[in-house]
Amino acid sequence: MSDASFDSRIHESEAQFGDYFALLKPRVMTLVVFTAFVGLLAAPVAMHPFVAFCAVLFIAIGGGASGALNMWYDADIDAVMKRTARRPIPAGKVTRDEALAIGSALSAFAVIFLGLATNWLAAGLLAFTIFFYVVIYTMWLKRLTPQNIVIGGAAGAFPPMIGWTAATGDISVASVLMFCLTFMWTPPHFWALALFVRMDYDNATVPMLTVTNGRRSTRNHILAYTVLLAILAVALGFTSVGGPLYLTVALVLNALFLKGAWDIWKRDEGASEADNFAVEKKFFKLSLLYLFAHFGAILIEATLSKLGFDWASLGGLLT
Template identity: 70%
Template sequence: MTDASIQTRTDSGDAQFGDYVALLKPRVMSLVVFTAAVGLLAAPGSVHPFIAFFAVLCIAIGGGASGALNMWYDADIDLIMKRTQGRPIPSGRVTREEALAVGLTLSGFSVVMLGLASNWVAAGLLAFTIFFYAVIYTMWLKRWTPQNIVIGGAAGAFPPMIGWAAVTGDIALESVLMFGLTFLWTPPHFWALALFMKSDYKDAGVPMLTVTHGRKTTRRHVFAYTFPLAVLAIGLAFTSVGGPIYLTVAVILNALFVKGGWDILRRDEPTSEADGYKVEKRYFAFSLLYLFLHFGAILAEAALRPWGLGGW
């Protein structure tokens, strides 16, 4: 797919405000906002509520900027994949040049304002996150290696670390473990999606694991990742951000996640096709709840701590 063919579809000039919002991947941004806020609220110390709000806003804008840059660069494959054909650029509502301008402008704004509002450690982490997602993942890893999701998952794992740094000005074991939780969660989450997206990634030439190594291998990888993820997730309970609430949630969720990975491993393609990939779709949906509830439990521990109820 050439740039010219994409540009032909993007000269309609009828972009609405919502189309520019869609460039920022608002559903992904919601996860960024939540995990960043948890990292900020769980950190030792405190900041003024306005500074806290503005810091999370800047992290959200930076995450949205990454999304816009991703859509700018991936416009050619977004036009091919059924899952992404409705995005603003392939659907012809926004031009690639506009997406690039939005992404670059918001990137600079979010980093500078976060540095001025909180500290430059947090701003530096945000800048690196944007660079990692837009350049390392989107421009390099995504089209080059089936490990694209494994390595590229780091980009989505930084928000709680940035939120933590916005308060403390540094990086600590707790923030690294929150990073690791999202980092190890990302591969089984996206590989479960790849299992029922069928030919989308192959048609677009994206070397997803399902394309390069087959679906059976992908199922093995999904199951294999549940074990280090469970160890890290449960281990987080014994740090300063954990406690009995988090431990209970982590044990239950990881038992279910490992069981779900085992169910996926046991299935073959004829069975999955026959029921419309019911198990894989359910596992993908549960993976979203899995991450939300882990960070929600960290937030609950932080909220109860001032009353002597959170933590150990």
């Protein structure tokens, strides 16, 4: 669909504040804010609360800017996919030019002010994240390869590393593993979604793995990535951000996640779509809890540590 056809629909109804806010993909921004905040708090450096608030705010704005630029470029795809057809541009609420202007302005604002508030390494990582999501993933990989979500998932994995770097000014093993946790979680999460909304990607001619390689291959990939994810998730528990609570959460959730991936993998291709979709939707819903629970456990571990709590001393009291 052309720019003119999108823009001509803008007269159907006047845009509200909520329409412009929707450009920023607020649900995705929630994950960005949460993981960035966890990365910042888990860092072994105390930040002034106001500076910490500003850092998370600018990271969130950068994430929202990426969302607006993604909607600007992908408006043609969004218009033909059922789950995205009501987004502001295909719905005729906002023009593509407005989305481009908002995304570009917010990107520059977020990067510059994060650098001024914290350090330029963190700002550089945020700038690279926006570039990666918009140019590498949205403009290039998404329409080119079934591995789009694998490589493109890096963009959503940077926020905890950016939060850590905003606090410390450097990159560590712990921050890299937090990045890896989100990076490896993204493919099974989205492939499970793609299994039960495959027609959307067919209609939009997006080369998602389900479209190019079929369900069987997608299920094989989900199981393989879930195994690798479980290893990385548990390994994170043995870094400075881990601890008994995190390890407990990681072991339980990864056992459940592996069981879910196994259930998807062993599905009979001859079974009814309703049966298959039930298993895939259950795994997808678990994947939503999975990431929040892992980062929630890191957050609790970091909070307890900053309050002076020591698991070792607790063990001594119990013996």
